[in-house]
Structure formats: structure tokens, C-alpha cells
Amino acid sequence: MNGMRFKVLCAITSVLALSACMSARNHPALDAAQNAVNGKSDSGLPGVRSSEAFTEAYIEYPGPHAKWAGPASFVIHISTKNPHWALINVAPAWFNTSEEEQAGLTSETANKVNTKGLSSDYARERIRYLAGAMQQGPEPTFKGCLYPVRVRLIREDGTFIEKTNCRSEVGWPKVASEAAEYFLTAKLRGLSEPGAVVVPPIPEASPSLLPGGEPEQ
Amino acid sequence: MRMMRGAIKYYLLGAILLSASVITYFVLTRWDLPQGVVQLFQSEKIMVSPSPSPEPSPSPEVKTEEPRPTWVGSNGRSPGGRCTSAEFRGEALGQVTLDPEVWAKVMNHFHAGKKNLLAWLDSHQAEFSARTYRMMKEQVSELKIQRPPIVQDPDLSWRGIGIFSVDPKKGPMLRMGTGFLVLATQDAKRSKFELTRLIAQAWGPCELQRLGITEPTWSALLQCLKMSEGDLCTDGSYSEAGWAVSTLLAAAVSPPGCKMSVLEKPEYSACFRKIGGSE
Numbered sequence: 001m002n003g004m005r006f007k008v009l010c011a012i013t014s015v016l017a018l019s020a021c022m023s024a025r026n027h028p029a030l031d032a033a034q035n036a037v038n039g040k041s042d043s044g045l046p047g048v049r050s051s052e053a054f055t056e057a058y059i060e061y062p063g064p065h066a067k068w069a070g071p072a073s074f075v076i077h078i079s080t081k082n083p084h085w086a087l088i089n090v091a092p093a094w095f096n097t098s099e100e101e102q103a104g105l106t107s108e109t110a111n112k113v114n115t116k117g118l119s120s121d122y123a124r125e126r127i128r129y130l131a132g133a134m135q136q137g138p139e140p141t142f143k144g145c146l147y148p149v150r151v152r153l154i155r156e157d158g159t160f161i162e163k164t165n166c167r168s169e170v171g172w173p174k175v176a177s178e179a180a181e182y183f184l185t186a187k188l189r190g191l192s193e194p195g196a197v198v199v200p201p202i203p204e205a206s207p208s209l210l211p212g213g214e215p216e217q
Numbered sequence: 218m219r220m221m222r223g224a225i226k227y228y229l230l231g232a233i234l235l236s237a238s239v240i241t242y243f244v245l246t247r248w249d250l251p252q253g254v255v256q257l258f259q260s261e262k263i264m265v266s267p268s269p270s271p272e273p274s275p276s277p278e279v280k281t282e283e284p285r286p287t288w289v290g291s292n293g294r295s296p297g298g299r300c301t302s303a304e305f306r307g308e309a310l311g312q313v314t315l316d317p318e319v320w321a322k323v324m325n326h327f328h329a330g331k332k333n334l335l336a337w338l339d340s341h342q343a344e345f346s347a348r349t350y351r352m353m354k355e356q357v358s359e360l361k362i363q364r365p366p367i368v369q370d371p372d373l374s375w376r377g378i379g380i381f382s383v384d385p386k387k388g389p390m391l392r393m394g395t396g397f398l399v400l401a402t403q404d405a406k407r408s409k410f411e412l413t414r415l416i417a418q419a420w421g422p423c424e425l426q427r428l429g430i431t432e433p434t435w436s437a438l439l440q441c442l443k444m445s446e447g448d449l450c451t452d453g454s455y456s457e458a459g460w461a462v463s464t465l466l467a468a469a470v471s472p473p474g475c476k477m478s479v480l481e482k483p484e485y486s487a488c489f490r491k492i493g494g495s496e
Contacts, residue, residue: 061372063302064460067479070414071378072291072302094289095306095375144423144449144456147380169369169385181371185309188375215361215390216324 050131055080056154057127059180061147061167078123078183086123088187095184118186126179127153133175134163140173142166149173288399290377293407293475300475303407305377307395313366313374315398320364322401323393323408327362330413333470334420337493344437349430356419356428361390365398379411381418389424391415406474414467421459423450435462441488469494 057078064070072092079087090096131153145166152162167173185191293303307313334357342350366374370392373380377396383389391412401408418424422435435458439445442461449458468477469492480486480496489496 061376065457066301068460068464069293069300069302069473069475069477069479070460070464071304071376074372074376092291092302092304094291097289141452143452144421144426144454144459146418146421146456146459148455167370167380167382174369177370177372181310181374184372184375189309189312215363215384215387217359217361 049125049128050135052128052131052155053124054127054131054153055124055156057130057179058150058152059176059183060150060152061180062150064146076180076183078127080120080123080127082120084120086118086120086183086186088117088123088183090184090187096187117188117190118183122191123183123186126182130172130175130179131161133172134161137171139163140165140168140171142168149176151176288403290396290399292403293400293473298476299478300473303377303400303404303411305396305399305403307365307373307375307377307398310366310368310371310374313395315364319398319402322405323364323398323412324362326401326405326409326412327391327416329409330416330467330471331357331360333413334416334466337466337470340493345434346432349425349432349434352428352430353420353425356389356424357416359388360416360419361387363390363392365393365395367392367394379415381415381421381424383424383427389419404474406472409471410467410473413471414463417463417466418459420466421456421462423454423456423459426450438462438465438488438492441491442485465489465492465494 059076061071061074063073074095075091077089081087130151134151134153142165147167148164149167150162150164151172152160154160163172165171165173167177288305290305291302293301295301335354338345338350338353338357345353369384370380370382373392373394375396376394377400379391379393379397381389382392397408397411400411420434422439425434439458439461442458444458444461449456464477464479465488467473468480469489480489480494486496
């Protein structure tokens, strides 16, 4: 009888220990790590986010008059109206073309560029961050700007905020530049959201990769 | 005693079962195992590797098409040989690689642009005051260039342009987009022209005003182009004049190798000749 009791006790102890181990998933640190992997947590961006929700964003770098044959106007449009995937379009149009398509390969073989590169949730979060930067602090001043930047963020009800400034290292123009890079990377390379995208193989970092190279004279 | 031994035995059994459960759990849920392995654990299905697709039959005709370019972008000239925007797509900020040989080309073009502009300044010294001449010379001689990837302007990692920028700590500098490296290898003339234009932006009307030069440095050229220098650099203004001056100067000292449509108009070509340009 006593032996039977011990057997039952052992079984209960094992089950309890196992469930304790499983419940470790609910530990805040593990949850945070898991959510980060699953794309459920905050994006880790420092700074202020707008409390408003935006369904569309335009980031534009207007170029000079065409007669100067300078850089063409660049526009990236992000729409989060689709519940699953953000729609990202870029002008000039060739930004939307994959290298494989350019080289004349078929779309079947040219699957490196993933058009479903970003979930709408991620895109909305990024736009809220940009909106937070645009609504925060004094507007940077500029004179005789050669490289303007214009951002328009559209809310669900159709109202919008729009600002124009000169690209600079401070304030929202810098955040707009980061957002443009983020959305372009999402469109052309895909971001690592598990189950969401086909991410192309990332090449080994080259030793010649020198982020933010020191200026040379 | 026998009871204790029995208990230890069951504890050991429990521990083994527990370890096995934990390991299996982690293997199935946390590790990034190939799908086939996960399926093997989950359903014990026998995996059959897909049969290889048949080799494509050789095409009866051998096409001799020109190989298409591997870059994505605009090579900066229309079919008629007119200059258009020259820009090539770069790469994500975290994946940019810089070939030192290509960067050496960019640096050569950068130094050539500086040299040409300084030579132009010397030959037009009489048109500027001594102070303006000295400051213009300094401005170009000390101008720096920053190679990609540029974390201060991350969008440039994808965009193939360069920009003239004034760093609050390091002063005026050119910041180059990753795609510009393609231009440097594809079209040396255009690369030199574009770099010269960016350098010449250090002499733009508003940039010279920022340096405290109050004399109307480019008034003759701007009047010729029917642009007014007076209200160019007010708060919140954009500098079309900066693009005009820098483009014409660059075209005069480092021609782009294509036809500038603006210079096909007689009024503009006359202005261009005034600063020493020849079509």
C-alpha cells in the first residue's frame, strides 16, 4: 500500500515538475524573447510613439527640377489597409524590380524579392513611431535646402498630418530616413518574421563592411 | 529500506521521463529544425524525397541575346543621349559591402572634381573678393566624403545618390549612397560629374551665406538664368539656385558625357559660356 502511495507520489511529483517547466514559458523574460521572435512585442524602437493609428504613409524626397538631371524624386508609399500584409510601393518604378527580373529571369526563379515583406502590424507600429517623432519637439529650421523631405501620414478617417523639412541628422527627418530604409528593406529583402516571409540567405558579413565610415578628405 | 529503494527507482524513472519530455518539447518547438525532421517526430511519416525534375530539353535555337545588366536603376541617359537622373539601387543597411577598389575609383573622381573646381576658381579669382575667394577655396579643399553605409542617412543605403551635408561636428561633407558605387564603375564621366556637382554645392548661394559671405557671389549667373539671389535663402526655402549653380559649374569643369537638355536652350547655354563652359 505504502509502495503504491510512493508510486502515486512519484507520478504527481513528475507531473508537477513537468508542468512547472512548461509554465516557465510564462516567465516575463521568456515571454518577451518569444514575443520578439513571433513579432508580437514592441519593435524595440526608442522614443515616442503616436497614440493614433495610421493606415497609410508617404515618405517623399523631392528631386530638383528635371532640367538639372539631378536625383529623381523618390516616393515610398506604405498602406496597412490589408489586415495581414503591408503594401509597399516605390517610385521610381525600378525600385520595385528585382535583380533577377532585371536580368531577364522568370518570376518563378526570381523569388528573392518578397512582395509580402512586412506584416501590417509591424508597418503600423513603425508609422506610429514616425508620427511620434513628427509630433514631438520643435520643428528643425532650415534655409535654402537642397534636399527636402516630405512626409504625409493618413489616419483611418482620412485626416492626415503632413510635414516638409530638409533632411538632417536631427528630428523627424532622420526618423523618416530610417523608416524609408526599413520599408525598402522589408519590400525588397523581407524582414525576419517567422512564417511570414521567405527571407533570402544573408551573406557572411564581409570584413570590408565598415558601418558609418569615417569621412575622408 | 525496500520501500526507499523502490521510491528512488520511481524518482529516477520520473526524472528520466521528465528529461525526455523536456528535450522532446524543446526539439519540437524551439529549435529551428528542418521541417522534415519535425514531421518525422510528429507524425512518423516516411519521408520520400521528391523526384528530381527532368532536365529541360535543349532549345533548338541558340539565342544570342545581349546579356542584360545586373544592376537595377537608371543609367542617366535617354536613348537620344540626353542626361537624365543617374541612380542605381543599393542594398539594405546591414548588408552593404564595400569593395575597396570601387571606393578607390570614387575617391579618384572626388579628388578630380575638387582639382577641377579649384582650377576653375583660380582662373575666375578676379570675379570674387579676396575673402570670398579664400573661403571658397577652403570650403572645397577641406570638404570630406563619407563612404557607405551611412547610418546618419540610412535611406542612402538603398538610394544611389550622394548628398552634400553639413555635419554639426565634422562640418561640410559628401555622403554617398551605396548605389553610387555602381555608377562609379559603370560610367566614370558621369560619376565625376555627379561628384563635382556635389562638391560645387559647397559654393551654393545659401551655403556661402551660411558661411557669412554677404556679397552677391553668383548674381551675374543667376540674373542670366532669371533667378533672384535675394530671396533664395530665407527661412524654410528650397534652393533651386544651388542646383543651377552646382550643375552648370560641374558641367563646365567635368562634363557628364551626355547632353544636358538645359544647355540646348540658347538663353541657358549663353549663361553656361559666361562661367567658362563649352558645349
